[in-house]
Amino acid sequence: MPAAFPAEPQMSATAEEEAYRHLQRALRLGRYKPGERLIPEEIAAEIGMSRMPVREAFRRLASDGLVVLRPNRGCVVAGLTVDELYEIFEIRSVLEGLAVRLAMPRIDEEEFEELERLLDRMERAGQSGSSDWVVRHQEFHGRICALSWRPKLIHQISALHVVIEPYMRIWFDDCDKPHSAREEHAAVIAALRSGDELHAEKVMQDHILSTAPMLAEFVSPSR
Amino acid sequence: MPAAFPAEPQMSATAEEEAYRHLQRALRLGRYKPGERLIPEEIAAEIGMSRMPVREAFRRLASDGLVVLRPNRGCVVAGLTVDELYEIFEIRSVLEGLAVRLAMPRIDEEEFEELERLLDRMERAGQSGSSDWVVRHQEFHGRICALSWRPKLIHQISALHVVIEPYMRIWFDDCDKPHSAREEHAAVIAALRSGDELHAEKVMQDHILSTAPMLAEFVSPSR
DNA sequence: TTGATAATACGTGGATACAAAAATACTTTT
DNA sequence: AAAAGTATTTTTGTATCCACGTATTATCAA
Incomplete structure (x- = not known):
């Protein structure tokens, strides 16, 4: 049987994966408010990694519609109208x-x-x-x-x-x-x-x- | 009126955007065959940038289902069953x-x-x-x-x-x-x-x- | 010759430092 | 007070380095 959602937490392999899970979880729980800016360095420090995997996670979150990524203006928590x-x-x-x-x-x-x-x-x-x-x-x-x-x-x-x-x-x-x-x-x-x-x-x-x-x-x- | 697809090519701002467009176009035209590996360095050299924006573009393409990203095994062109x-x-x-x-x-x-x-x-x-x-x-x-x-x-x-x-x-x-x-x-x-x-x-x-x-x-x- | 195992080469993922470009904030001037 | 110019901050991209996992090749035993 295909997995029901939410997908069961398989052991995270890469740092990007960990960053993605961490941020998705936080966003689902509403820990960040819509419009709030997500600073790569802060997030990276929070989960103990460098900015690079965090930035990559941002891309995926943006594809999911959880976050908005505007050129040169960083990552902002998406809110729904x-x-x-x-x-x-x-x-x-x-x-x-x-x-x-x-x-x-x-x-x-x-x-x-x-x-x-x-x-x-x-x-x-x-x-x-x-x-x-x-x-x-x-x-x-x-x-x-x-x-x-x-x-x-x-x-x-x-x-x-x-x-x-x-x-x-x-x-x-x-x-x-x-x-x-x-x-x-x-x-x-x-x-x-x-x-x-x-x-x-x-x-x-x-x-x-x-x-x-x-x-x-x-x-x-x-x- | 909301834009019809395919989205009209607005001038690309970031390098990641350029890499994404470049790869999406190539994949749509079938220039790469399913199963073929995409090496970040090659792509980066092709369009004159470093690996990072290419890697970020990979994430988005993976979200779109155009490409498969397996940990430590890089980026592979997706094929449909x-x-x-x-x-x-x-x-x-x-x-x-x-x-x-x-x-x-x-x-x-x-x-x-x-x-x-x-x-x-x-x-x-x-x-x-x-x-x-x-x-x-x-x-x-x-x-x-x-x-x-x-x-x-x-x-x-x-x-x-x-x-x-x-x-x-x-x-x-x-x-x-x-x-x-x-x-x-x-x-x-x-x-x-x-x-x-x-x-x-x-x-x-x-x-x-x-x-x-x-x-x-x-x-x-x-x- | 064939199959298993070890050695090696390669590429990916990630860290760090640095440079450039853009946006934002802040002065200064008119 | 508005506009222009300057400074600062932040984002984005580059370059380089290293550790680790994967894949390939080479070696050896059956």
């Missing part, structure tokens, strides 16, 4: 819709039980109020994507989850009221059980598109 | 399907005429036998995508076109018999004229998925 956030959710909707459609024929009863276990774990994580609900939520979506058995598709979806992760955290930390996540995800499982691929695709699309507006209020209105 | 090719066309189908759906409301009569002009230009490029049919083809798809007015979506689709470009060239150069491209693309325009967004989305999806098998035979069967 409302439009960009909606766009990402539109893209997620079709990508994860495709993943669901492709995954369905591969899901047996055992896998359904696993998904329901993940649903419960997500529920518990949510009640404990901790923001590791976000991680559980990614696990749930990641599991379904993994069942599509499409490495590149999984990778692209995973990358989008990384970009929106800080906003998901802020959103969940800020909303004490129980929201409709449980039912939405249960509906996805139900749609998968129905055996109707196009219906399941549609349910996933709607689920994803329905969450965008809830996050939108935590995003800077424009740039 | 049949499975990967099909996967890319699956992803393209939903992404460009979304683009069509979003673009439709923005297309007026003037824009239809522009699309038909592009269709004719594609036809002529194809009859001249030259492989710049590929460029015209990208222009056509790029124009529609641009009308979706979604920068990230456009960027992702563009990246996929770049990856498959060498195979498109081989395919077209190898098929002297006139294929159904003209009708397929005319059908896309017709679907856009229909005003039915979901129908147009479906037509674009089918168009893209139908081309995958034709390219598949020019791809190494496995790795």
Whole structure:
């Protein structure tokens, strides 16, 4: 089975890899604020290496959209505008819709039980109020994507989850009221059980598109 | 209007940018064969710079999937397996399907005429036998995508076109018999004229998925 | 001759120091 | 107060060096 996202932390080989992981983790957790400048020398000192591998890591982070690299003006933490956030959710909707459609024929009863276990774990994580609900939520979506058995598709979806992760955290930390996540995800499982691929695709699309507006209020209105 | 792909060549600012453009262009044209090793020093000497910006460019090319970077083993030109090719066309189908759906409301009569002009230009490029049919083809798809007015979506689709470009060239150069491209693309325009967004989305999806098998035979069967 | 192992050459990844170019901040002048 | 010019800081790129991993070749034993 292709790896679910987030990719399991294999022992880092190169310094660039370590810098990339370090920075990605920090950015996902929202340790740096959008617009904040990342100084290669500082980061390098932080993790005990020279500037070179850090600069290389910046390039990859920029490709991921986590960071903006402007010529002669260095590396700045990327922030999403409302439009960009909606766009990402539109893209997620079709990508994860495709993943669901492709995954369905591969899901047996055992896998359904696993998904329901993940649903419960997500529920518990949510009640404990901790923001590791976000991680559980990614696990749930990641599991379904993994069942599509499409490495590149999984990778692209995973990358989008990384970009929106800080906003998901802020959103969940800020909303004490129980929201409709449980039912939405249960509906996805139900749609998968129905055996109707196009219906399941549609349910996933709607689920994803329905969450965008809830996050939108935590995003800077424009740039 | 957001830029159509391929992105217009703005004057390169940094050396890394120049290296990236140089290598991307070479890879798109198929100047390097899959599996071939790219030695930083050689490339650097070729375009008159040191290894560092070249190494940085490698990272971006790797993110784009044009190149594979394995620790201590350097940079190798990426080749697609049949499975990967099909996967890319699956992803393209939903992404460009979304683009069509979003673009439709923005297309007026003037824009239809522009699309038909592009269709004719594609036809002529194809009859001249030259492989710049590929460029015209990208222009056509790029124009529609641009009308979706979604920068990230456009960027992702563009990246996929770049990856498959060498195979498109081989395919077209190898098929002297006139294929159904003209009708397929005319059908896309017709679907856009229909005003039915979901129908147009479906037509674009089918168009893209139908081309995958034709390219598949020019791809190494496995790795 | 063939297969395994050791020696060697090579390239990559990374560190460091330095130079050039650009952007930013700061004066000074009008 | 605005503009022009100067200084400083930061980024970017170069050059050089070294350690380590990989690949190739050479050597030796079966």
